[in-house]
Amino acid sequence: MRDFTLNQYRQLLLTLQQAGYCFITMEQYCRESHPQHFVILRHDVDKRPFYSLRTAQLEHELGIHASYYFRVVPQSWNVEVIEAIRDLGHEIGYHYEDMSLVHGDTTRAVTLFEQHLAQLRAYYPVTTICMHGAPTSAYDGRDLWKTYDYHTYGIVGEPYFDVNFDHTLYLTDTGRRWDGYRVSVRDKVPQQQEWNRQGLTFHHTSEIVRYMESKPLSKVPSMMITTHPQRWTNALGPWLQELILQTFKNTIKRFYVQKNLK
Ligand SMILES: [Zn+2]
Numbered sequence: 001m002r003d004f005t006l007n008q009y010r011q012l013l014l015t016l017q018q019a020g021y022c023f024i025t026m027e028q029y030c031r032e033s034h035p036q037h038f039v040i041l042r043h044d045v046d047k048r049p050f051y052s053l054r055t056a057q058l059e060h061e062l063g064i065h066a067s068y069y070f071r072v073v074p075q076s077w078n079v080e081v082i083e084a085i086r087d088l089g090h091e092i093g094y095h096y097e098d099m100s101l102v103h104g105d106t107t108r109a110v111t112l113f114e115q116h117l118a119q120l121r122a123y124y125p126v127t128t129i130c131m132h133g134a135p136t137s138a139y140d141g142r143d144l145w146k147t148y149d150y151h152t153y154g155i156v157g158e159p160y161f162d163v164n165f166d167h168t169l170y171l172t173d174t175g176r177r178w179d180g181y182r183v184s185v186r187d188k189v190p191q192q193q194e195w196n197r198q199g200l201t202f203h204h205t206s207e208i209v210r211y212m213e214s215k216p217l218s219k220v221p222s223m224m225i226t227t228h229p230q231r232w233t234n235a236l237g238p239w240l241q242e243l244i245l246q247t248f249k250n251t252i253k254r255f256y257v258q259k260n261l262k
Pocket of ligand 1: 044045046095131132133134
């Protein structure tokens with residue numbers, strides 16, 4: 001069976017619901033008291049925004065609210081899509097990369113951050129942000145917060161700083177696989193190793209589904225699941241394109257990871 005299709009995604013969500021998890025947005029996680037067993041669905045809209053509209057519709061049909069992070073670059077930004085996803089009841093957040101846009105100049109980066117946040121707030125009252133990993137960039141977007149404080153801008157949460165990954169398992173489809181932390185430059189959390197030690201490492205979506213069918217609430221009380229909706233499609237042509245492109249990109253990313261380790 002092909003992985004990373006909308007059918008697989010739907011199956012994953014249904015299984016999580018049946019296992020007893022509630023779905024909450026990043027904003028709800030930061031602002032409200034939340035249920036003991038929850039999943040935050042985070043979507044990084046890196047490109048092809050219309051793909052995000054399809055996952056947003058699918059989630060809406062299942063009564064699920066997710067968090068969609070948009071970049072302010074042409075390949076991600078689309079007002080029509082932002083408004084449509086908002087109107088389905090999902091959260092909209094800012095997928096920031098201002099440090100790499102100005103080559104690490106923090107003063108210019110924070111000004112740009114403010115501008116971009118205001119641009120997105122014209123369509124949604126954004127309260128959470130999330131770093132865009134930009135694996136080929138020398139700059140880590142999060143370094144901006146060594147000098148500045150995002151709370152100053154009315155931001156209540158950034159997953160890499162504000163989610164307690166000791167209790168919340170982090171799963172991401174980075175690298176078009178669920179164990180992509182091996183090839184990921186920035187999209188990973190320090191607690192990954194501890195979760196791996198407990199056997200919580202998956203490659204295919206079907207492996208997560210199978211595991212979740214055992215209703216593992218006591219082992220995995222909560223989760224953040226990150227997806228890049230551009231790679232989830234039922235159509236064979238774009239699906240093959242994503243498969244080939246991502247295999248190539250993983251080779252490049254592995255090179256950057258090894259370079260950083262040296
Ligand atoms: Zn991204």
